[in-house]
Amino acid sequence: MPMQCCECENYQMVDAEVEERLTVAGRAFVVVVPGTECLQCGNTYLRYDAMIAVKRSVAMELVRHGDVNAETFKYMRKTIPMSVAELAPLLHVAPETVSRWESGEQPIEPNAAALLALMVVEAIEGRSTCIDHLKATLDPISWPEVTRLAPDVSVIAADAAPKDLPAGFDGHFPLEPAVQDSAAKRREQGARAARPRGDQRLGLEAAFA
Ligand SMILES: [Zn+2]
Numbered sequence: 001m002p003m004q005c006c007e008c009e010n011y012q013m014v015d016a017e018v019e020e021r022l023t024v025a026g027r028a029f030v031v032v033v034p035g036t037e038c039l040q041c042g043n044t045y046l047r048y049d050a051m052i053a054v055k056r057s058v059a060m061e062l063v064r065h066g067d068v069n070a071e072t073f074k075y076m077r078k079t080i081p082m083s084v085a086e087l088a089p090l091l092h093v094a095p096e097t098v099s100r101w102e103s104g105e106q107p108i109e110p111n112a113a114a115l116l117a118l119m120v121v122e123a124i125e126g127r128s129t130c131i132d133h134l135k136a137t138l139d140p141i142s143w144p145e146v147t148r149l150a151p152d153v154s155v156i157a158a159d160a161a162p163k164d165l166p167a168g169f170d171g172h173f174p175l176e177p178a179v180q181d182s183a184a185k186r187r188e189q190g191a192r193a194a195r196p197r198g199d200q201r202l203g204l205e206a207a208f209a
Contacts, residue, residue, distance in 0.1 A: 003045070005038035012039040018046055024058050025071040031057060055079050059120045068113040070104035076116050077102075080123045090134040091115060 003013045018035030021028070033050040037043070046054070059079040062072045077087055077098075084102075088095040091112045100106035118130040 003036060005041060005043055007043040008038060008041040010038055010040035014039060016044065018044040020054055024075055025067065025069060029058050056124050060124055063117040063120050068108055070102050073108055073113060073116065074102040076120045080119055089138060
């Protein structure tokens with residue numbers, strides 16, 4: 001069924017780059033997104049997914065500018081989207097508290113605003129680590145006997161290494177002095193060159209301690 005213009009009831013609609021102007025919390029935004037234009041009256045329309053994308057891009061700018069106030073907090077919450085009743089327990093406050101933050105009756109807890117900002121960024125990136133973590137603090141996820149992990153070592157940045165590495169660090173985590181001593185002793189005694197796994201684990205834990 002062809003789309004009809006709500007303004008002039010014309011059916012001649014074409015795909016167009018739509019320029020949307022909006023003001024949120026006193027900040028003016030111009031957003032260009034794919035939409036539809038009426039050939040007769042020039043009215044423009046956004047698809048539902050484009051409207052969501054517009055709101056999220058505005059919310060992202062609010063996050064980037066650190067603009068925390070009653071209006072931006074409410075806007076960001078609705079962008080995720082999340083109700084007051086859903087958000088409040090994750091922030092360990094009563095729903096009434098969130099309502100008072102959003103009406104300006106009570107100053108917003110800065111850490112709560114930071115968590116909301118994280119949720120906005122993750123929603124845009126299609127992730128939910130922050131929300132999942134907050135939910136898990138309320139309703140812990142049970143542990144298996146052993147948790148098996150396969151970390152992607154290719155994404156570790158060079159500056160993630162401990163800052164207080166000893167001089168002459170060769171890119172391998174050092175073993176604790178006591179472990180090195182016993183390792184040297186084992187070598188002297190003609191033991192296997194390979195270090196026992198337990199010693200390596202001690203060294204790695206010590207490097208990050
Ligand atoms: Zn029209």
